[in-house]
Amino acid sequence: MRQSHRLNNIGLINRDKVITFNFNGKSYQGYEGDTLASALLANGVHLVGRSFKYHRPRGFIGAGVDEPNAKLQVTINGHSEPNINATEIELVEGLSATSQNCWPSVEFDIGAINNFLKRFFPAGFYYKTFMWPKSFWYKVYEPFIRKAAGLGVASLEKDKERYEHKFEYCDLLVTGSGPSGLASAYAAAKNGAKVILAEDKPRYGGTLLTDDVSIDNMSGKDWSEKIISELKKMPNVTLKNRSQVFGYYDHNMMVMFERVGDHLSNKSKYTPRQRLWYIRAKETILSTGSIERPIVFGNNDTPGVVLSSAAKEYMKVYGVLVGRKPIIFTNNDSAYETAFEFKKNNVEPIILDTREEHDSEVVQEAKNKGIQIKFSYGVIVANGYKKVKSAKIGKLTKDKKSFESTETIKCDCICVSGFWTPTVHLASQSGNKLKFDEKIDAFIPDKSKQKEKTIGAANGSFTLQETIESGFKTGSELSSKITDKNNENKIPTVTETKYSVHDKFWCMPLPKNENPKRFVDFQNDVAVSDIEIALREGYRSIEHVKRYTTLGMATDQGRTSNLNGLQMVSNIENKIVPEVGHTTFRPPFTPITIGTIVGREVGMEFMPTRKTPMHEWHEKNNAVFVDAGAWKRPRYYKKGNETLLEASKREAKNVRENVGICDVTTLGKIDIKGPDAAEFLNRVYTNAWLKLPVGKARYGVMLREDGMIMDDGTTTRISENHYHMTTTTAQAANVLSHLEYYLQIVWPELNVNVVSTTEQWAGAAIAGPKSRDMLSKLFPDLDVSNEALPFMGYIESNLFGVPARIFRISFSGELAYEVNVESNYGLFMWEKMMEIGREFNNQPYGTEALSTLRIEMGHVAGPELDGRTIPQDVSLDGLVSKKKDFIGKNSLGKDAFVLENRQKIVGLVPTDRKSSIPEGSHLVENEKAKLPNPKLGHVSSSCWSVENNNPFSLAIVNDGKNMIGKKLFAVSPLKNTSIEVEIISSHYVDPEGKRVRS
Amino acid sequence: MLHINCPFCGLRAQKEFAYGGDATVKRPEINKEVSKEEWDNFVYMRKSPRGKHIELWHHISGCRQWFKVQRDTATHEIFKTAKMSEEIV
Structure with missing residues (x-):
């Protein structure tokens, strides 16, 4: 096919490689090295899209990041992406693009009727029109606006591409490889500085590729190629083309977006599509050039x-x-x-x-x-x-x-x-307050705020001589501060045309009796008349004018429109531009893909996966896992076609009747050592710890300073100055930080050390009436009688040669033990338990059965300790010492905390003894009362009580135990249920706690 | 992302740290009578200055030490960092 507008003998494209692509269903040809825009123009195609509001036909305006119109839906390798800038995407074989925001086609677009109705769509149209009637909002206006808003269509398919993140440090980051960028990178590299030179386009050189200049008797292009080839040879230089530094953050952190694979037609499996660079630079040179307006x-x-x-x-x-x-x-x-x-x-x-x-x-x-x-x-x-x-x-x-x-x-x-507008986005993002340069009618960077220097056209110097000189000088100065070297640079001789003064003219007047639209912002369809309306309606601040008219708010960030808009406002307002000021530049400078931001942190890599040493066994034995923070824990072990409820009932029942084992490795474990450890624990926990003997465990609750429960668990005195603390799985990291806070900041005089040992120990709970029999088989040489190892006792022994710690503690409320061995022996321990437990009908149980067991016992856990409860709220009054001080004690006397009718823990059963009560249900007196129906409490945990064979829940309710015997309704608007419930004690099973002591 | 100079490990990315609030707040001494007002001030009342602020940071993905940072809350400029045993003046 003929490329009607292609010239011979000019251009940097590769004419030997023809690329076929598709645009709006028609096949075209271009060359390797083309952008989609240049290839379309080569074929004489100008019409590429329809405008946002009026659906007016639009073509290309720019040739790079400045392009406001040519945003296309582009499909490469079956992956479709909206709003791709045709002037930036490189042509690859098989690329297919379609116009956006038009229906049925870009040539004939029904929406263009808006263009004829344009006097009905002035600035602020949406704000004024969709106000009333209120009832129209959800069903009529909102869906309509949604349909009209946005441009392309996001793919609903999973993004199969690979994206990466990279962290880099350097002495000098140079953003832009035009004359000033090349000169400064070169000078700095010669001084031995570690330099990164980033260029947004595929080709280095910036305006040197298009300007008719000569440097050292070479064309601009040849000179830039020479510098680039020299830089490529230097090990201290990283050259990155197709890389846009789009964000300037605190402490000289720059973020860069690299298009690694987009231009490759066959990239290897592990080549990422795009890469996000976090670059911490000691110094930054902003050589971002300028954009024609x-x-x-x-x-x-x-x-x-x-x-x-x-x-x-x-x-x-x-x-x-x-x-x-x-x-x-x-x-x-x-x-x-x-x-x-x-x-x-x-x-x-x-x-x-x-x-x-x-x-x-x-x-x-x-x-x-x-x-x-x-x-x-x-x-x-x-x-x-x-x-x-x-x-x-x-x-x-x-x-x-x-x-x-x-x-x-x-x-x-x-x-x-x-005329030309310096690209000051990055400088402004760095915190640099811009100043208005009247000579060029534009803003340029003022005093540096961070370690940044703007040079060249971005700084308003529009002659090559000046640009090259300042490039060499700045690159050399900044780098010699870091490397202490000062290489002499021979500044090249430059020949260029001298430009005369420009005309401060920016908007053509309208002819008599004609009123064509004069667009300021193409992408958001903002015309001169819209700005006039905004000002007429009283908007004065440029930030308000911007929001009312949407001027400069499109994805091109007003690159071609900002200054014209400001000029317009200043003219009408009779103010000078610096008085009007400018709107804020925010990252990203150009749109970047969500994929790049996310990087490799998707699916399994979204967060680290923590597996216990017994994980493999659980997998082999049909465990269904549940996430507990980063941990994977068996929720239940599925047998046949069992449902979750059936399996958890079977597992829990077996614990109540026989014995079960549960992987409790995930519990937080903290090793505490030092002569002041007892005193420290005494301050951390609400109960007394000074007299806990060696070889004994104790349950404790720790508070935050505001009196709320932070966590609970058991701590065991291993030896005189050595304790083993357990925390809940969820709070393990927070508790460690909490302890470190008090030891390092509040009471540094206490001689105590804490360290996490969660990963070091594998743990298994053995629970049920037959657990002692099973334990005695596991430790045949050990006396495990009630006298030798009583409730809350602790013994060290060995499990078939493996050192083991045995704690007689119970979460299930049954006679129970927890055995810890060094992690590497976790699987060995587990398999031994399964083998030896067979004769006692031992079954493994998961977190669902574990919850069932603790709920019907009335033991509190995360849902009750939700940061809003104090010990008195969850029947832990007995653990609060009156004699000693501890973290949070002074808060417990607060008026709200001692109120008679404060919300406290109770148990609930449905009056029909059948209906399961959804967790999170609200408790109300009258299910039919008019909204807002006074809420008396909420359901925190629910289970099917295996002991009583009916549903049972824990709830936090007004007036707590005084409500026992009353009937309320548990209403869940989420599940659309309302269940009549009876309030009972939270201790539904074995309220005297006989079993654990048996 | 801030670049924080841990007094024990050197310059590290903010990712490695957790913020810990105002470093000048002093907990009332343990085992001593404390007035309701003093206690409430300690638990709840914090200044929220615009400008210099001495605050706590915890190097959780590093040496696990708590330390002090003097930072400008408006510009994020960090003037000084110090061990807990040292004063920032």
């Missing part, structure tokens, strides 16, 4: 209106003509270069210059080349709907507010230049 005129969004710099780039880099009958519409010298480039390629341009009869080097050159120039002229309206066909141009009066004459001339593209 358009001049605003009527229908300036018609496809075929492009930035003059983009037109030049399409020619010089891609060998593509954006048109064959171009108008160059400018207020400055730089656009003349675009005219020269057209001329070089045998295309006859016409230059409209808003300046009055003007003379400069480029004007002379244009005249010498025979290019027609019309001074004091500008484009008033672009004619043509889907493509520019002609332009109404006009000679401006002296005050530039009206026209002396107008005429219409034929053209197929309008290359517009309204």
Whole structure:
């Protein structure tokens, strides 16, 4: 297929490699090295999308990150992604793209009716229209707005691509490889600094690739290639193309987005698609260059209106003509270069210059080349709907507010230049307060806030000489501070055209009796008239104008529109631009994929998985796992077609009747040592610890300073100055930090050390009436009688040669033990228990049975210790010492905590003895009462009591035990249930605690 | 992401640390009578200054030491870090 607008003998693309791609169902060809945009333009395609609000036809305006229009739905390798900038994505074989925000097609879009209704869609339209009636919001307005909002369609399929994160440190990060970036990176590298040079585009060199300059008698492109090849040889330099530094964060942390695999047609399995770099740089050079801004005129969004710099780039880099009958519409010298480039390629341009009869080097050159120039002229309206066909141009009066004459001339593209805006986004993100430079009518960075220096065009220096000089100087200075080396640089000689002063002109007046839209922000469809409305309606702050009109709020962050918008406001308000101020620049500078942000932390890698030493056994024995923090714990061991409830009932019942074992390795374990350990525990726990004898365990509750329960568990005195503390699985890390806080900060005089030993010990609970018989078989040489190893006793022994710790503690409320061995022997211990337990009908039990057992015993756990309960609330009054001080004690006297009717723990059974009560249900007196129905409490834990064979729950309810005997309703709006319940004691089984002592 | 100079380990990324609040708050002494007001001030009342703030950080993924950091709450500038036994003036 013919590429109608491709030039021969120019461009940096690889003509030997033809790439076939698809756009809106039609097949096209381009070359390797093309972007999707340049390939489409090579085929004469300008119309690529429809605008956001009015669905107006839109084409390419820029050639890079500045592009506001060409956001496409792109599919590569079967993976579809919306809002891809066609000017940034490189062409790869099989790429398929479609236009967004249009239906049924980009050529014929029903939504374009909005364009004819545009006087009904002014700024603030949504705010004004969708206010009433209120009942319309959910069913009518919201779905409508949702449908209208957004551009492309996110894929609903799983992203199969690989993304990576990388952390890097360097002496100097240089963001942008234009002349200033190359010079500074080179100077710093020569000083031995560790340098990272990041370039957003695939090709290094920035404007050197398109500007007609010479450096040391080389073309800009050749010079940049020479510098790059030298940098590539230096081991202290990392060169990264296709990499956009998009965020400048605290303490000189930069985040960079690298497109690693997007441009590769066959990438290997382990090549990531994209990579996110976190770069901590000692110094940063912001050499981000500048972006050309358009001049605003009527229908300036018609496809075929492009930035003059983009037109030049399409020619010089891609060998593509954006048109064959171009108008160059400018207020400055730089656009003349675009005219020269057209001329070089045998295309006859016409230059409209808003300046009055003007003379400069480029004007002379244009005249010498025979290019027609019309001074004091500008484009008033672009004619043509889907493509520019002609332009109404006009000679401006002296005050530039009206026209002396107008005429219409034929053209197929309008290359517009309204001068240059430094790219100050990163500098602003770093905290740098920008200042307004009147010479260039734009903001540039002010005093550095972090370790950042902005140089080159980003700093408002628009001559190559200045840019290269400051590049070498800054690169050298910053690096020698770090490396202490000071390599002499020979600053190259530069030949360039000297530009004369530009015209401070940015918006064409409207002709009489015509009212075409003049767009300021293309991506969000904000026109001059919208800004006028906002100001007329009283919005003054630029931040408010921005939000009301959505000016600069699109994904292009107003790169081409910000300054024109500010000029507009300042003109109407009769203020100077710096008084109006600018809106805030926030990361990311360009949109980045969610995949890159997430990186490898997906699926199993979302968080680390902690497995106990017995995990493999559980897997082999049909355990169904549940996440407990990062841990995987067996929830139940499935037999046949059992449901969760059936299995947990079987397992719990077996504990009550025979014996069961449970993997309790996940409990937090903290080793506490030191002469003051007893005193420390005495302060940490609410009960007394000074007199706990060696070889005894004790249950304890610890509070936060505000009196709320933080955690509970048992702690055992292993020897005189050595304790073994257990915590709940969930609170293990917090408890350790808590203990360290008090030891290091509050009571550093206490001689105590704490260390986590959770990973060091494997633990198994043996629970049930037959547990002692089983234990005696596990430790045949040990006296495990009630006298030798009483409740809360502790013995050290060995399990078939393996050192073991035996604790007689119980969570299930049955006669029970916990055995700990060194982790490596965990599986050995478990298998021995399974083998020896067979004769006692031992069965393993999971967390669901474990919960059942503790709930019907009235033992509290996480759902009750939810950070809102004090010991008195959960029947732990007995554990609160009146004699000694402890963490949080002073809070327990608070008025709210001693209220008679405070919410406290009780038990619940459904009056029908059948209906399970959903956890989280609210307790109310009258299920039919009008809302808001006074809530008397909530259901914290629910189970099926295996002892009594009916549902049983724990609840926290007003007035606690005084409510026993009353009937309430447990209402769950989530499950849509309302169950009548009877309040009973929270101790449903063995209230005297005889079993644990048996 | 902040870059914090742990007095024991050196400069590390914020990821390794946990924030611990105002370092100038002193817990009333244990086993001593304390007025309700004093206690409530200790538990609940915190200044929220804009500017310099001496605060606690815990190097949880490192040496597990608590230490002091003097940071500007508006700019995140860190002026000094110090061991618990040292003063920041």
